Amino acid sequence: MADAGEHPPLSPARGEPGPGASFGAGLRAAAPIMIGYAPVAIAFGAAGQAAGLGAPEVIATSAVVYSGASQFLMLTALGSGTALPAVAALCIALNLRHLLYGPLVMARLPAAAAVRFLYAFSLTDEVFASTLARSGGGTLPARWLLGLGAGAYGAWVAGTALGVFVGDALAREAPAAAAATGFALPALFLALAWLNVTRATVAPMLAAAAASVPFAVVGRSGLALLAGGLAGVVVAWAQRRFFRKRRASPQGAGEGRTRP
Amino acid sequence: MSLILAIVVIGLATYLTRVLPFLLGRHARHLSAWMGPEGPFAALGPSLIAALAALTWTPLGARALEGEAAAPLLTALAATVAMLAWRRDAGLAVVAGVVVYAVVALF
Structure with a gap:
């Protein structure tokens, strides 16, 4: 997924949702994330299809794992025969940075455990950055937080499904273009490496x-x-x-x- | 072990890294000491991403050295890097690389 640093921080007065901010306002706040996720999710769908996974498996990966880097790692490692426990351990290692996000936003979340656990599922680099950018002082509304997370998640899963469809159509109609989708995975890791330097x-x-x-x-x-x-x-x-x-x-x- | 089970296990492991601070409550600050910029594992995530980049580029580079699909690969690489330098956006960089690869491969 895209670099967390790409979203400019908003001043609390301009960017922080009020106490009555709705689920829809959260969805609207997720729009920049959704635009950023779409091409990567489409690339994942197409790459999964090219790797020989079925459409339900590719879409389920995005729906259940919901972590771009882990998902591409999974495609690479499982495709080359790496054992499942090793793949899981590598995914955990890759995601250890997430352990930092919770403590940084915890004070701004509602106290309800259900909200926190639901929000945690959506806590990608970009959702974390957007939450932090809106953290002026008070507690952020639960509905707004869930809207933010749902928007990003929906874009990721829908983009993957679109990638599966596009990848399948490309393989039938334009084999040269289908071969190009094999470039998506190395390009993504090159991009993520570049953004982490x-x-x-x-x-x-x-x-x-x-x-x-x-x-x-x-x-x-x-x-x-x-x-x-x-x-x-x-x-x-x-x-x-x-x-x-x-x-x-x-x-x-x-x-x-x-x-x- | 089935792929669906792998997806569920990796999904649970990923969720665990996100939810653990909320389960630990105020004890979560200890995580920051290990994972923060001064912590011993601060470089682990970027290092794994660099390893993944090397892992995925090694076979492509080997094939290009043998002359297989070298032109689309090199032009797509240039497009990806150019987009990264211009917009610093992973999604756009991937799209630029894939589109250029497809166009060059057609000719």
Whole structure:
């Protein structure tokens, strides 16, 4: 799914829904997310179809998993014969960032457990960003939150169904175009990687990519992802340790330099 | 193990990562210490995405080196990167890449 940073933060006065904000207002607030989700969901539907999954299975994946990166990971890993427990573990690892979202928005949600648990199902990167952008001070209305989540979810599942239909029609009518849908998955991961690059993540991400390539060459997808994740965490740890040392001893940081 | 069971298991695992903070309540702040920018697993998500990118591009690159579908692949790659640089939108980048791939593959 798209980068959470693409939605500009709204000032509370302009963007925060009032206490009586309706389900429909939540749906309208989801419109930018829906527009962003549609092409990726269509690409997933077409890629699932191209991978040999049936229409009900592809649509059920979007309806039940509802996580773009996990779903594409699932297609890649299951398609190459990775064992289900390993795929599930990789999906959990990929989604660990979600653990951060709940604590950040919790104070703004209604206290009712049912609302929180329903909202949690829809807590994608983009729904989190939209909720946070509307967090001015008070509790957000339950109906508005559920409308926001339902709009994003509906767009994702409907887009997947459309992708399945389009993918099937393409395979019959235009095989060249159908072959192009196979490009959707690498393009999506390239895009997600691009959007995740920061000064802090670039070295771990390069290490992860380098560590996974040898396993990818021999077709071991599960090992490639495990090696990549491990390499990234180790390099990030080394990076933090190195920079902390530099901050702790600024004199040492300039050693070896011949000029200021 | 059936695909439907796999979908349900992965769906439950995904939901668990989203709902766990709400189940933990005020204890959820400990999660931030592990997953936040200074936490030991801060780089795990981006690293896995980078590994996935390498995993999906490796076979495409190998086929392109052998001359198979090299032109559509390279032009689609250029279109994807150009769209990312221009709009920073994953959806649009995917659409641009797929459309350019299809157009070049036709000729």
